Amino acid sequence: MLFNKRIDPCCSYCSNGTRISETEVACLKRGIVSAAGQCRKFKYDPLKRQPPEPAAPVSGKFTGEDFSIE
16 A cells, blocks of 8 residues: 555655644645645655554454354
8 A cells, every 4th residue: 555656645745845743744846835735746755654553453342152163
């Protein structure tokens, strides 16, 4: 997923920008912009993208019977 060619443009993981806060990016082309913004000069940098949090493990739904072989 991180190295997919068809990525939605977002200033937070553009090679032209540097994140300065959680909501702002310093762009070489447009100055200070929103991290969720986008423009035509977008160039994807996979090293700037943070993957989503992993799903929490499901606990309490299994019993001993689920793991026994009969």
